[in-house]
């Protein structure tokens with residue numbers, strides 16, 4: 147192979163987490179959760195993150211998404227140090243560049259599926275009609291055409307998570323961070339959620355990080371890393387199937 151075009155073929159780095167340190171201090175002890183963690187995400191890739199319960203997967207995802215500050219280290223998003231900029235930047239980054247999906251859906255119980263999915267767009271000052279149209283289009287794409295006006299208590303777990311996914315995607319983020327998104331779903335609903343995320347990823351080249359307990363789901367990602375002892379290391383996919 148000729149290497150002269152390797153420059154052209156290089157996939158741009160979307161996010162570069164450098165030497166992250168984060169600990170929790172309680173009255174009794176200091177718990178080191180991230181101890182010099184490095185992670186690079188390429189634009190358009192899907193990364194699975196595995197690791198034992200309590201090892202710091204949620205903490206890592208929160209730091210990558212700007213929800214939590216590390217004690218030291220940097221998160222560079224398109225080369226910008228997200229924690230070194232003013233709060234206005236961080237708010238906008240969280241609202242518009244990143245979409246979050248959580249294990250327990252975190253939908254607002256008094257609002258419909260459509261309203262829940264619309265909120266981040268309204269916060270981003272997208273006008274109401276456009277926000278509603280985008281939310282409706284995403285929910286329809288997710289097979290929820292007949293559930294638009296249902297409240298969370300009137301939705302199944304799989305449906306609730308698809309509403310949460312629509313909410314996470316409404317501002318067309320470059321990065322989707324999903325924290326055990328299938329943790330409360332049965333196998334069928336899990337598979338259909340992951341298929342949906344995979345098809346959105348191939349359609350829009352959205353970069354995706356999925357934290358999961360499921361080796362089966364992790365093995366469907368382009369790349370798998372394991373968080374252990376505060377560090378994240380690559381895992382050979384063939385070893386986890």
Ligand SMILES: Nc1ncnc2c1ncn2[C@@H]1O[C@H](COP(=O)(O)OP(=O)(O)O)[C@@H](O)[C@H]1O
Nearest residue numbers: 170171177179198199200201202203204205206
């Ligand atoms: N706010 C906090 N204060 C003290 N300890 C915390 C706090 N948040 C998380 N922890 C502890 O830090 C460790 C990592 O938590 P977490 O990132 O939620 O792990 P995981 O998502 O891998 O289960 C756990 O042992 C947890 O109990």
Ligand SMILES: [Mg+2]
Nearest residue numbers: 203204205325
């Ligand atoms: Mg967690």
